[in-house]
Amino acid sequence: MQGLTLIGSGLHPLLFRAEIQALTGPIEIINPRVLYIPLTESSLERLSRAALLDEVLSDSGRYWVNPQASQEDLSQKIADWAQKNLPEGSFAVRTRRLGVGIPGFSRSTIDKEVGAQVSSKSRPVDLENPENIISVVISGPEDGPIHRDDIGQNSPIVVWGLNHPYWKRESYSGRAPTERPFFQPISLDPRQARLLISLAHRRTSETNTVIDPFCGTGGIAIEAALQGIETLASDLDSRMVEGTLENLASFGVEATVEVCDVSRIHSLWGSRKGCSFVFDPPYGRSSWTSGKDMDPFFEALSAAHRIDSEGTLSTMLPTTPEALQATPSDDVEVMGMPWSELEPMIIERGWKPVLRTPVRVHSSLARMVVVCHPAD
Numbered sequence: 001m002q003g004l005t006l007i008g009s010g011l012h013p014l015l016f017r018a019e020i021q022a023l024t025g026p027i028e029i030i031n032p033r034v035l036y037i038p039l040t041e042s043s044l045e046r047l048s049r050a051a052l053l054d055e056v057l058s059d060s061g062r063y064w065v066n067p068q069a070s071q072e073d074l075s076q077k078i079a080d081w082a083q084k085n086l087p088e089g090s091f092a093v094r095t096r097r098l099g100v101g102i103p104g105f106s107r108s109t110i111d112k113e114v115g116a117q118v119s120s121k122s123r124p125v126d127l128e129n130p131e132n133i134i135s136v137v138i139s140g141p142e143d144g145p146i147h148r149d150d151i152g153q154n155s156p157i158v159v160w161g162l163n164h165p166y167w168k169r170e171s172y173s174g175r176a177p178t179e180r181p182f183f184q185p186i187s188l189d190p191r192q193a194r195l196l197i198s199l200a201h202r203r204t205s206e207t208n209t210v211i212d213p214f215c216g217t218g219g220i221a222i223e224a225a226l227q228g229i230e231t232l233a234s235d236l237d238s239r240m241v242e243g244t245l246e247n248l249a250s251f252g253v254e255a256t257v258e259v260c261d262v263s264r265i266h267s268l269w270g271s272r273k274g275c276s277f278v279f280d281p282p283y284g285r286s287s288w289t290s291g292k293d294m295d296p297f298f299e300a301l302s303a304a305h306r307i308d309s310e311g312t313l314s315t316m317l318p319t320t321p322e323a324l325q326a327t328p329s330d331d332v333e334v335m336g337m338p339w340s341e342l343e344p345m346i347i348e349r350g351w352k353p354v355l356r357t358p359v360r361v362h363s364s365l366a367r368m369v370v371v372c373h374p375a376d
């Protein structure tokens with residue numbers, strides 16, 4: 001079966017893989033940031049939702065760099081591949097490296113060698129404005145990874161393919177929280193919002209509706225609405241509701257936004273199917289120590305389960321920066337309590353955590369991404 005080779009952002013390889021799996025189903029892990037998926041009718045549409053995907057290659061090839069491997073051999077393999085797979089018309093070879101690259105494999109030499117071998121009258125090299133791009137990715141070990149990964153050091157590999165003509169990397173230009181008409185320091189970054197939304201997808205059940213009961217300035221609502229997903233947002237604070245509406249309007253998209261305490265969202269939205277609950281709950285040191293202020297989060301869990309007991313839930317919870325160094329089995333602090341105490345409280349409210357991994361927000365701030373499916 002034909003497939004696609006996907007290159008992920010170096011920001012968080014583990015979440016890149018989780019995101020692609022949530023969006024498209026089973027994945028073959030070639031290395032932490034390089035995946036292979038079968039090409040189906042909906043693959044490209046689904047991939048267009050991904051936040052951590054950098055590149056999509058079709059008709060791809062791969063070359064494991066073992067002790068017998070050499071740059072000349074690699075260039076020859078790519079040239080042989082190009083004879084079969086490169087359409088007629090001008091082309092360019094663009095090589096880049098992931099991590100620290102692979103010793104003895106130089107980007108510019110590969111570009112030149114493959115270009116020279118493949119170039120012909122019907123396929124001339126055009127570095128400025130090529131009709132086709134052969135993208136070559138030299139993938140070596142990561143250079144001081146930002147986030148811990150459960151896959152150890154990867155074996156070096158080179159992959160290549162044609163840049164897929166119908167896939168374009170999402171540009172967040174003009175979407176930064178500070179560029180929106182209504183801004184507050186709580187605003188969620190658009191890429192993080194998009195990531196939470198796509199992690200809540202499930203291959204087996206489409207997300208029809210995104211519900212955010214703590215919409216704030218609308219970080220999640222904007223990204224869901226831009227993807228054409230029905231979006232139901234609410235917040236206790238009417239200024240936030242007005243601000244979210246103003247922000248949505250500035251992107252020319254619509255969502256239903258209401259003033260509502262999280263404990264009452266079931267009366268507001270009723271029972272539904274195909275819902276993803278995506279939110280970052282209110283937080284602050286004081287809110288965890290008093291215990292009582294954990295209530296909005298727990299109320300969100302219970303209300304979400306009442307609205308759609310078969311839905312999914314994706315959230316970002318406060319954690320300590322030490323969580324970034326912890327191993328998955330360490331009992332890290334999340335929302336001011338050990339995870340081993342919090343997890344049963346989530347399960348009690350009808351949700352089973354299926355993914356939990358910390359992300360660095362900035363040098364001294366971390367959040368725990370938690371994705372839940374129904375507990376029963």
Ligand SMILES: C[S@@+](CC[C@H](N)C(=O)[O-])C[C@H]1O[C@@H](n2cnc3c(N)ncnc32)[C@H](O)[C@@H]1O
Nearest residue numbers: 187188214215216217218219236237261262282
């Ligand atoms: C961390 S902020 C969400 C930020 C948002 N994701 C954004 O991009 O701007 C949490 C929000 O929860 C709201 N909130 C606090 N308590 C609430 C409650 N009991 N019910 C509903 N909303 C509440 C606050 O007004 C605040 O806007």
